[in-house]
Amino acid sequence: xxxAEERRPGxxxxxAAAVAYILCYxxxxxxxxxxxxxxxxxxxxxxxxxxxxxGLLAFFAAFVIRDRSWSAFNVRAITTRWIFLSVGFGxxxxxxxxxxxxxxxxxxxxxxxxxQGDYHDAANAGPLALILQLLFIAVLTPIGEExxxxxxxxxxxxxxxxxxxxxxxxxxxxLAHGINLAMIPALVVGTINGxxxxxxxxxxxxxxxxxxxxxxxxxxxVLLG
Numbered sequence: 001x002x003x004a005e006e007r008r009p010g011x012x013x014x015x016a017a018a019v020a021y022i023l024c025y026x027x028x029x030x031x032x033x034x035x036x037x038x039x040x041x042x043x044x045x046x047x048x049x050x051x052x053x054x055g056l057l058a059f060f061a062a063f064v065i066r067d068r069s070w071s072a073f074n075v076r077a078i079t080t081r082w083i084f085l086s087v088g089f090g091x092x093x094x095x096x097x098x099x100x101x102x103x104x105x106x107x108x109x110x111x112x113x114x115x116q117g118d119y120h121d122a123a124n125a126g127p128l129a130l131i132l133q134l135l136f137i138a139v140l141t142p143i144g145e146e147x148x149x150x151x152x153x154x155x156x157x158x159x160x161x162x163x164x165x166x167x168x169x170x171x172x173x174x175l176a177h178g179i180n181l182a183m184i185p186a187l188v189v190g191t192i193n194g195x196x197x198x199x200x201x202x203x204x205x206x207x208x209x210x211x212x213x214x215x216x217x218x219x220x221x222v223l224l225g
Contacts (some may be wrong), residue, residue, distance in 0.1 A: 003043040007072045009156045013062035017152045017161060020061035024054040041129055044122030046184070047081040048136035056143025062152045073151040078204045089192050090212025094220075097213065104184060116182055123218050130222060137218055142210035146193065149173045151203045154194055166194035189213055 028050045036042035053137040063073065070076070076088075123133045154169040170190035193206030 005179045007068060009062060009066075009073060009152055010159070011066060012065055012157065013068075013152050014156050016065050017058040017062040017148055021054055021058040021148065024050070025056055025176075028054065040118045040121035041125040041126070042122075044118030044120070045129065045132055045136060048119055048122065048133055049140060052136060052140030052142075052144035052164060055141070055146070055148040059144070059147035059151055062148075072155075074155050074203050075147070075151055075199055076202045076204075078200060078202045082200055082202075082205055083208065086196065086208035087212055088203070090209040090216075091208055093185070093189050093192055093213040094216045096188045097217070100188065101181060104181065107151065111219045119218070120221050123222050130218075134215055134218060138211045138215035141213060145173070146203045146206040146210055149176075149190070150193055150197045150206045154197045158198065162198045165198055166191065169194050185213065185217070 029047065032043060032046040032050065036046055053086050058071070119133065119137065149169055149172065153172055154165045156167040157168045170187060173190040174183045174186040177183050189210055193209055196205040196209065197203060
């Protein structure tokens with residue numbers, strides 16, 4: 001019988017996920033730009049959808065290269081208790097993100113470094129656009145990114161210890177968002193979700209935290225302007 005350590009994804013899965021993600025990152029945005037003609041609402045919706053699709057393609061690239069079960073990538077059910085706790089951690093994430101981002105903006109003196117302006121334009125473009133944006137950014141993106149960064153990367157790195165798993169996956173996740181203001185929520189959410197993966201052995205708490213954070217950030221952006 002194959003042991004859990006042998007079934008766990010490793011460097012081949014990390015490499016497959018990275019190649020798929022980078023190719024999508026290189027190819028996707030130029031295609032979206034040409035199709036939307038850089039119109040901010042259409043671009044924002046498309047880029048939000050792309051972020052989730054990139055994660056899912058990266059995950060499945062890792063999933064198919066060797067005989068691995070869903071549970072090997074920590075895709076397994078959680079208890080009701082952890083569902084509620086994860087919602088609480090999502091609320092904590094949005095508060096921490098706001099505080100840290102506020103400090104960063106106060107130091108920088110500008111939000112010009114925020115690359116997600118099109119996301120905000122899409123969310124403010126009316127009820128239908130807001131619903132679509134929430135589906136893409138608060139449902140599709142959390143699933144795709146958590147499956148890729150926690151399901152593949154955190155799980156694979158956990159063979160070297162919990163701290164390597166949490167810190168390594170968080171740094172990679174943050175860098176994937178670029179050196180800009182988007183790195184702040186990525187660092188906060190990545191740290192919380194890395195710890196939750198180690199604690200629960202499931203990607204779903206991280207998906208919930210990610211969804212709550214992204215959904216509330218979008219809604220707050222609409223309500224507060």
